[in-house]
Amino acid sequence: MGDKPQTDSDELVALRAKIDAFDQQILRLIQQRVLVAADIAKAKVASDADASFYRPEREAQVLRRVRERNAVLREELHGLVSDDEMVRLMREIMSTSLAAEMPMTVAYLGPEGTYTQAAVVKHFGQAVRSLDVKTIPDVFRVVEQRKAHFGVVPVENSTEGIITHTLDCFSSSNLKVCGEVQLPISHQLLSNADGLTNVQKVYAHPQALAQCREWLERYLPDAEILTASSNAEAAIIASKDPAVAAIASDIAGRLYNINILASGIEDERNNTTRFLIIGTDSYAASGEDKTTIMVSAPNKVGSLFELLKPLYDAGVDMSRIESRPSRQTNWEYVFFIDLIGHVDDQGVSAALEELKAKSAYFKLIGSYPVGVL
Numbered sequence: 001m002g003d004k005p006q007t008d009s010d011e012l013v014a015l016r017a018k019i020d021a022f023d024q025q026i027l028r029l030i031q032q033r034v035l036v037a038a039d040i041a042k043a044k045v046a047s048d049a050d051a052s053f054y055r056p057e058r059e060a061q062v063l064r065r066v067r068e069r070n071a072v073l074r075e076e077l078h079g080l081v082s083d084d085e086m087v088r089l090m091r092e093i094m095s096t097s098l099a100a101e102m103p104m105t106v107a108y109l110g111p112e113g114t115y116t117q118a119a120v121v122k123h124f125g126q127a128v129r130s131l132d133v134k135t136i137p138d139v140f141r142v143v144e145q146r147k148a149h150f151g152v153v154p155v156e157n158s159t160e161g162i163i164t165h166t167l168d169c170f171s172s173s174n175l176k177v178c179g180e181v182q183l184p185i186s187h188q189l190l191s192n193a194d195g196l197t198n199v200q201k202v203y204a205h206p207q208a209l210a211q212c213r214e215w216l217e218r219y220l221p222d223a224e225i226l227t228a229s230s231n232a233e234a235a236i237i238a239s240k241d242p243a244v245a246a247i248a249s250d251i252a253g254r255l256y257n258i259n260i261l262a263s264g265i266e267d268e269r270n271n272t273t274r275f276l277i278i279g280t281d282s283y284a285a286s287g288e289d290k291t292t293i294m295v296s297a298p299n300k301v302g303s304l305f306e307l308l309k310p311l312y313d314a315g316v317d318m319s320r321i322e323s324r325p326s327r328q329t330n331w332e333y334v335f336f337i338d339l340i341g342h343v344d345d346q347g348v349s350a351a352l353e354e355l356k357a358k359s360a361y362f363k364l365i366g367s368y369p370v371g372v373l
């Protein structure tokens, strides 16, 4: 390396010309793809003025096909782009396309920098408008009031289990689940303190505190532990006082100008949170779907067994069951059940009809594509 500007070899010049030619094609194809999507939007509105342009089931099918086709292309071309990466790129192209037609607003548990916001971007892509609200019930409220097209709420965590607050919101809301997204969660200890010994207080959302309990006991046994309404809220508090630390994401650290004192402090590796997408509409089957229902069994011996029997008989897989107090009568429960399949699938709909007939209360919370990203 000398002072002279480097001259590119003929080989490099030729390879760059190849890249330029591909870029031209990619640009043209993206513009053309978006124009076709715009035609689809017009056709949808022509057949139904209230039609929603966004179709989660179709997007899931497109992304699944990208994953399958990419696996074939990797073989054929000895391609280097992983299936996950290709799906993410396609997610962004669809996101941009949708925003060009109909900018969508998605409400989430704020403030900016929460994991829920990261889940919004993962599911809808960067082009979506995200609207931060203060609480999980507020997410439901703004979607009900049509101030946002969709909402994203956390529902369960692989370390800490169910987020009861979210399930309880479904009891009093008629919103439908129309999607799910999983996000690996890695927590950082954010603080502008000069080393761990100078941290006097730690703020975090109760879920994050629970996911980092062992780490805190080991490395900050003397710090006062305090809860915040969200991890990003905790980060804001920590940004104002160097004696305070917050448990939050690296995104929150960058956003609020706080250093990372320790990273990956969650007790379980593979710590993952599952989020639900909530909206006002139901959608058709994507081919690989889940259904969530809320039921209560009549108050007599063996009734839960009786209630679930139709699912068992029809061979419908139950992937989760959670019980919550009914909030009507003490010691009576409602059950939240996730099934594999869509309510329009023949086996599922027949089994659900039977289950409904046997239940004291039944509500379909939604059928939605199994998360692709």
Ligand SMILES: C=C(O[C@@H]1C=C(C(=O)O)C=C[C@H]1O)C(=O)O
Binding pocket: 036, 037, 040, 041, 053, 054, 055, 056, 058, 059, 062, 094, 097, 098
């Ligand atoms: C183009 C459509 O509408 C929207 C855009 C999609 C896309 O860009 O691929 C897919 C589903 C919808 O969210 C469609 O329904 O096919």
